[in-house]
Amino acid sequence: MQFASIRLLTADLERLVEFYEQATGLPATRYTPDFAELRTPGATLAIGSLRTPELAGNPHVAAAANRSAIIEFHVEDVDATYQRIAELLGPDVVQTPTTMPWGNRSLLFRDPDGNLVNFFTPVTSAAQQRFARQAVS
Known part of the structure; x- marks a missing residue:
């Protein structure tokens, strides 16, 4: 599957x-x-x-309205992505890029319908190993 x-x-x-x-x-x-x-x-x-x-x-x-799911995108550089889309997101940013305890640097925001979205980049070696097989574009 x-x-x-x-x-x-x-x-x-x-x-x-x-x-x-x-x-x-x-x-x-x-x-x-x-x-x-x-x-x-x-x-x-x-x-x-x-x-x-x-x-x-x-x-x-x-x-x-869904308040339990998060739509996640693995991005190459979450900080650069945030700089590119900050104006688009406006007040809908929930969390600016922050390094999480599990090793991902994460940007959380809401889309126009209120869905929670996470753009993240693995930054620790352990997190990078978890995503090594996935392609990022």
Whole structure:
């Protein structure tokens, strides 16, 4: 089994897609007005409109505010990334780049829908070894 993606459901697909394109520097593929994806070497961030459950034949699935998940991106240099996107994030920064006890330097912020996002860079040798097999772009 291989983890493939996380899908966010949103009331404003274009706003959320544009935010993630700017934050990650990755282009999104917009398949329909209701569905887009940002692909990374490890997994895909899928973004669907609130209509996507209905289109899939399950209109009773609804998006809800999630306060327990964190969407994480392994970045080459979290400090440089923060400098690049600080203006985009504005007041939605939860934690500026900070070295965590497990060896990752971490930037936490909220996307326009309030989802918690972590951009991180392994900085200790132990943390770097854990991620040595993963490609970063």
